[in-house]
Amino acid sequence: xxxxxxxxxxxxxxxxxxxxxxxxxxxxxxxxxxxxxxxxxxxxxxxxxxxxxxxxxxxxxxxxxxxxxxxxxxxxxxxxxxxxxxxxxxxxxxxxxxxxxxxxxxxxxxxxxxxxxxxxxxxxxxxxxxxxxxxxxxxxxxxxxxxxxxxxxxxxxxxxxxxxxxxxxxxxxxxxxxxxxxxxxxxxxxxxxxxxxxxxxxxxxxxxxxxxxxxxxxxxxxxxxxxxxxxxxxxxxxxxxxxxxxxxxxxxxxxxxxxxxxxxxxxxxxxxxxxxxxxxxxxxxxxxxxxxxxxxxxxxxxxxxxxxxxxxxxxxxxxxxxxxxxxxxxxxxxxxxxxxxxxxxxxxxxxxxxxxxxxxxxxxxxxxxxxxxxxxxxxxxxxxxxxxxxxxxxxxxxxxxxxxxxxxxxxxxxxxxxxxxxxxxxxxxxxxxxxxxxxxxxxxxxxxxxxxxxxxxxxxx
Amino acid sequence: xxxxxxxxxxxxxxxxxxxxxxxxxxxxxxxxxxxxxxxxxxxxxxxxxxxxxxxxxxxxxxxxxxxxxxxxxxxxxxxxxxxxxxxxxxxxxxxxxxxxxxxxxxxxxxxxxxxxxxxxxxxxxxxxxxxxxxxxxxxxxxxxxxxxxxxxxxxxxxxxxxxxxxxxxxxxxxxxxxxxx
Numbered sequence: 001x002x003x004x005x006x007x008x009x010x011x012x013x014x015x016x017x018x019x020x021x022x023x024x025x026x027x028x029x030x031x032x033x034x035x036x037x038x039x040x041x042x043x044x045x046x047x048x049x050x051x052x053x054x055x056x057x058x059x060x061x062x063x064x065x066x067x068x069x070x071x072x073x074x075x076x077x078x079x080x081x082x083x084x085x086x087x088x089x090x091x092x093x094x095x096x097x098x099x100x101x102x103x104x105x106x107x108x109x110x111x112x113x114x115x116x117x118x119x120x121x122x123x124x125x126x127x128x129x130x131x132x133x134x135x136x137x138x139x140x141x142x143x144x145x146x147x148x149x150x151x152x153x154x155x156x157x158x159x160x161x162x163x164x165x166x167x168x169x170x171x172x173x174x175x176x177x178x179x180x181x182x183x184x185x186x187x188x189x190x191x192x193x194x195x196x197x198x199x200x201x202x203x204x205x206x207x208x209x210x211x212x213x214x215x216x217x218x219x220x221x222x223x224x225x226x227x228x229x230x231x232x233x234x235x236x237x238x239x240x241x242x243x244x245x246x247x248x249x250x251x252x253x254x255x256x257x258x259x260x261x262x263x264x265x266x267x268x269x270x271x272x273x274x275x276x277x278x279x280x281x282x283x284x285x286x287x288x289x290x291x292x293x294x295x296x297x298x299x300x301x302x303x304x305x306x307x308x309x310x311x312x313x314x315x316x317x318x319x320x321x322x323x324x325x326x327x328x329x330x331x332x333x334x335x336x337x338x339x340x341x342x343x344x345x346x347x348x349x350x351x352x353x354x355x356x357x358x359x360x361x362x363x364x365x366x367x368x369x370x371x372x373x374x375x376x377x378x379x380x381x382x383x384x385x386x387x388x389x390x391x392x393x394x395x396x397x398x399x400x401x402x403x404x405x406x407x408x409x410x411x412x413x414x415x416x417x418x419x420x421x422x423x424x425x426x427x428x429x430x431x432x433x434x435x436x437x438x439x440x441x442x443x444x445x446x447x448x449x450x451x452x453x454x455x456x457x458x459x460x461x
Numbered sequence: 462x463x464x465x466x467x468x469x470x471x472x473x474x475x476x477x478x479x480x481x482x483x484x485x486x487x488x489x490x491x492x493x494x495x496x497x498x499x500x501x502x503x504x505x506x507x508x509x510x511x512x513x514x515x516x517x518x519x520x521x522x523x524x525x526x527x528x529x530x531x532x533x534x535x536x537x538x539x540x541x542x543x544x545x546x547x548x549x550x551x552x553x554x555x556x557x558x559x560x561x562x563x564x565x566x567x568x569x570x571x572x573x574x575x576x577x578x579x580x581x582x583x584x585x586x587x588x589x590x591x592x593x594x595x596x597x598x599x600x601x602x603x604x605x606x607x608x609x610x611x612x613x614x615x616x617x618x619x620x621x622x623x624x625x626x627x628x629x630x631x632x633x634x635x636x637x638x639x640x641x642x
Contacts, residue, residue, distance in 0.1 A: 027619075040488045040489075040543070041542075041543065041544070043491040043493075044491050044492045044493050044544065044545075047491060047492070047493025047494065048493060048630075051493060052630045071488075072488075072489060077489060079489035079490070080489050083489060083491065086491075149542075150542060150544075151541070151542055152540065152541045152542040152566060154542075166541075166542035166566055167542060167566070167569070168542055168543070168544030168547075168566065168569065168570035168573055168574070169492065169493075169544040170544060170570070170573040170574050170628060170629060170630070171569070171570075171573050171629070174573075174629060174630070174633075177639075178639065216476070216536070216539070217476075217535060217536040217539065217562065217564070220536070220562070220564065220565055221565050247540075247566075250536065250539060250564055250565060252565055309476075310476055310478075401480075401485045401541070402480070402484065402485040402486060403485055403486060404486055404489070405486065423478075423540060423541075425476070425478035425480050425481065425539075425540055426478075426480070426481060426508070426510050427480045427481060427484055427508045427510075428478075428480050428485075428540075430486075432481075432484070432508055432509075432510055432511075433510065
């Protein structure tokens with residue numbers, strides 16, 4: 001029997017299910033390399049696990065469970081604080097080594113001190129921030145592996161040549177007990193990137209362009225595979241931005257080939273953190289089968305905006321200058337990395353924002369890097385603050401998904417906001433009559449300076 | 462006895478995402494805690510814009526909806542992986558969502574939890590039916606009847622027995638995949 005070649009996703013799933021070959025539509029039991037959960041879905045996942053496997057049950061492999069409180073942390077909402085306590089109790093009871101707690105006291109209770117305000121640091125030495133940005137930083141993403149997470153943006157780890165996707169609490173509870181999950185092998189779509197990004201255009205523009213092209217349910221149930229010379233010109237941060245938003249096209253996962261940049265990035269971090277280092281990338285076959293296959297020339301792309309009310313509502317920034325704005329926001333897994341803030345700072349440096357502008361670094365490491373990066377005697381952190389950006393040290397998901405009413409940057413009344421985040425359905429950032437426009441850090445920065453949607457090339461030479 | 466449900470229906474359009482089904486501020490509720498599960502039901506579909514959906518899905522002060530069937534357009538349940546979404550609908554008393562299409566994770570969470578039946582409809586029912594119409598969903602024949610018309614729905618196939626069993630754990634036990642208790 002001649003087996004057809006496989007896509008990257010098919011290869012990872014075949015290996016994880018102990019088969020030599022799988023094809024789209026096959027239902028396979030895969031062995032899970034990493035399960036990630038957080039404060040919003042963790043307590044429910046733990047509840048399912050205990051209900052189904054018993055209150056004294058042990059997780060299948062404590063080295064493969066990663067718990068990252070990051071959603072509703074810096075809030076006085078007592079239910080949210082309680083949920084972080086539930087995670088801590090579970091991590092202690094199970095002896096989990098990878099729990100990135102907000103406080104250092106393993107027996108303590110978490111409460112947010114609202115009187116100290118939202119800006120100054122309120123976390124201990126283990127806290128990291130947004131889960132999807134933490135996973136690679138702490139050495140939990142590895143080529144060729146299977147990662148499930150109780151969060152739809154888990155697909156971000158596809159940047160590292162692995163199969164990564166979001167699941168619900170019940171599936172996660174099942175994994176906690178068994179280390180396995182039954183999944184369907186998706187069809188793959190190929191996005192073949194040529195050329196290099198022109199000045200003023202970022203990875204965010206690539207993914208907004210593509211979602212606009214295929215529609216925001218255009219990849220439903222499918223894998224989005226990224227290939228081509230354009231991919232190799234991109235940094236790991238860029239690839240993460242693109243993989244992150246596979247779900248905004250309905251995709252099951254996004255996946256990139258493994259190259260030297262991937263290997264260097266992953267090896268450095270697994271060795272820094274002492275996590276598993278024996279990984280095995282999946283390589284590209286020559287003749288793969290795709291349900292969609294298209295070439296995109298990066299050099300033709302322009303700054304792009306996804307307009308209210310969905311991530312597929314694509315326009316060019318230069319066509320939207322008539323849209324006045326009340327707020328600008330930079331942060332989240334997609335848009336809160338150090339490279340995102342540096343791009344933002346390039347634009348606002350020496351200028352002053354015209355509208356309320358909020359900045360929430362994805363992780364505590366991003367906070368540190370912005371303080372440590374110095375341009376002409378000023379740290380990037382200072383440059384941003386001098387430009388009028390309200391920056392918090394409390395790295396978290398914050399207002400990207402609204403959250404409790406006291407969440408930093410949350411849209412608490414109807415307003416128009418331009419945001420470097422990934423999702424803009426009605427009510428996503430809080431008030432359900434608000435309108436959110438998704439754009440790159442460059443475009444958000446330029447728009448913050450003018451108060452209306454602005455093509456950043458006006459500010460970038 | 463035939464397995465059917467007859468109820469007023471609630472009709473929504475395309476791209477109802479999980480924030481409209483259960484806004485993020487209510488995700489502090491933990492679904493496996495009984496009283497919080499019930500509370501999630503009271504907030505089902507509270508994120509729908511009032512201007513487009515003046516009829517409230519769950520009346521103020523109540524935890525149950527009068528609409529046991531939701532009719533939707535394309536891409537119902539897109540967005541977050543929060544299982545709170547099918548759970549909120551199930552907790553409010555919804556038996557089935559009949560949509561032109563579903564987002565992947567939402568569909569899977571319906572099956573995994575066994576909370577609601579996610580039926581695909583080849584006819585765009587969100588254009589022909591309106592909120593308050595009374596419909597009968599026949600689970601044995603995979604049909605929906607409303608206003609004197611009977612519409613065929615796409616059979617649920619291999620996920621049907623999982624939902625019938627009450628979710629993946631019950632199904633896995635019944636079929637011997639994991640040990641019974």
